[in-house]
Amino acid sequence: MALDTWTNLSYANVATTSPAAHRIASEWSDALARGGAAEFDGEAEKNVMIPLRRAAARMLSCGIEDVCVGSSATELLCSLAWAISPPSDSNIVSTRASFPSTVYPWRRVAEESGAEIRLAGHDEDFYTDPGEILALIDQDTSVVSLSHVEYSNGQRYDLSRFAEAAHSVGAMLIVDATQSMGMLPIDARATGADALVSSGYKWLRGTFGAAVGYISPSVRGDLVPGLLGFRSHSDLWDLRADRLELPDDASRFEYTTIHFGAALGLAAAVEELVERGMDEVWRHDLSLADIVVEGASSLGLGVVSPLSDAERSAIVSLRLPEGTSSEEIARRLRDEYRILVTSRAGLLRVSPHIDNDAEDVEMLFEALAELLGQT
Numbered sequence: 001m002a003l004d005t006w007t008n009l010s011y012a013n014v015a016t017t018s019p020a021a022h023r024i025a026s027e028w029s030d031a032l033a034r035g036g037a038a039e040f041d042g043e044a045e046k047n048v049m050i051p052l053r054r055a056a057a058r059m060l061s062c063g064i065e066d067v068c069v070g071s072s073a074t075e076l077l078c079s080l081a082w083a084i085s086p087p088s089d090s091n092i093v094s095t096r097a098s099f100p101s102t103v104y105p106w107r108r109v110a111e112e113s114g115a116e117i118r119l120a121g122h123d124e125d126f127y128t129d130p131g132e133i134l135a136l137i138d139q140d141t142s143v144v145s146l147s148h149v150e151y152s153n154g155q156r157y158d159l160s161r162f163a164e165a166a167h168s169v170g171a172m173l174i175v176d177a178t179q180s181m182g183m184l185p186i187d188a189r190a191t192g193a194d195a196l197v198s199s200g201y202k203w204l205r206g207t208f209g210a211a212v213g214y215i216s217p218s219v220r221g222d223l224v225p226g227l228l229g230f231r232s233h234s235d236l237w238d239l240r241a242d243r244l245e246l247p248d249d250a251s252r253f254e255y256t257t258i259h260f261g262a263a264l265g266l267a268a269a270v271e272e273l274v275e276r277g278m279d280e281v282w283r284h285d286l287s288l289a290d291i292v293v294e295g296a297s298s299l300g301l302g303v304v305s306p307l308s309d310a311e312r313s314a315i316v317s318l319r320l321p322e323g324t325s326s327e328e329i330a331r332r333l334r335d336e337y338r339i340l341v342t343s344r345a346g347l348l349r350v351s352p353h354i355d356n357d358a359e360d361v362e363m364l365f366e367a368l369a370e371l372l373g374q375t
């Protein structure tokens, strides 16, 4: 194996950037380094989000008008939280197992208004009973904020079930799809979500600095983004500080300069996945997840991720033998075998994607057998 290659089985952490995305982002940065805006004029800046919006719309089976671009999933969630500003006598429902960015933006707006945050608990395997989330939703719920796939154990939720429950009490469903978009097919409108965001540097295989958001046509006219800036005005270069007209479409959530090269690169990475077919990507990723489960069983390791068809994903988290540090094993896999997995909450999280094949997963278990003294 060449010394500069890594076996990245950690797409839930950071993708090995798609070569096309890397080339496009680098070329764009090189142009700035040559001459500032000489090769990136006002017209180019105005239209620069279009390729990513178009690609994400294809992936989410929605219209380009439903999609916006941001720098990160967290930023889009913050802007949405302030746009929705849940009222003081309402509650916001989420889970304790959530990645903090799925909850913190709501915590911040709730601190301001006095709204209540309700988090469903989890068991020792980080499993959240969907029924427990549903039980927290009542007439006073204004927002249900869910990670489509939980980052720690890969548990996947049936979004339409939560959309129905949220809508039945007049609440919105806001989805963090950072751990699902690019891994599995998502029809944004069919999920019933009012908004859905995804970071670009995990399953979508972009680089740092770009993310996408879907804002449902049924709610976006009423949403004034929490983050506003010169790009928020519908006619970008008609720069006047004394008025602001937001675009009607989801691009109202685009408000300023970002690493446009990252967005252009991410567009190419998303197109690659769409061309391959999201059904095929999902089938491939699950087949690798199956091999992870088999490998774990051959070494007698516990799998804490849900394995039913309805709740599983390509994130498989393993419990190591008592007294074995997941951090140390992850570090040794990286340093001694050039294999990347993640240590999360005492678990070893394996998350393969389309750049991996069965051999990569087999290599991981050969290395693990050696590290755990089972050869």
Ligand SMILES: Cc1ncc(COP(=O)(O)O)c(C=O)c1O
Residues within 6 Å of the ligand: 012, 013, 071, 072, 073, 074, 075, 099, 101, 102, 147, 151, 176, 178, 179, 198, 199, 200, 211
């Ligand atoms: C569910 C989830 N949301 C958001 C993020 C972070 O996204 P970003 O860095 O784009 O804010 C992560 C990162 O691990 C995540 O797992």
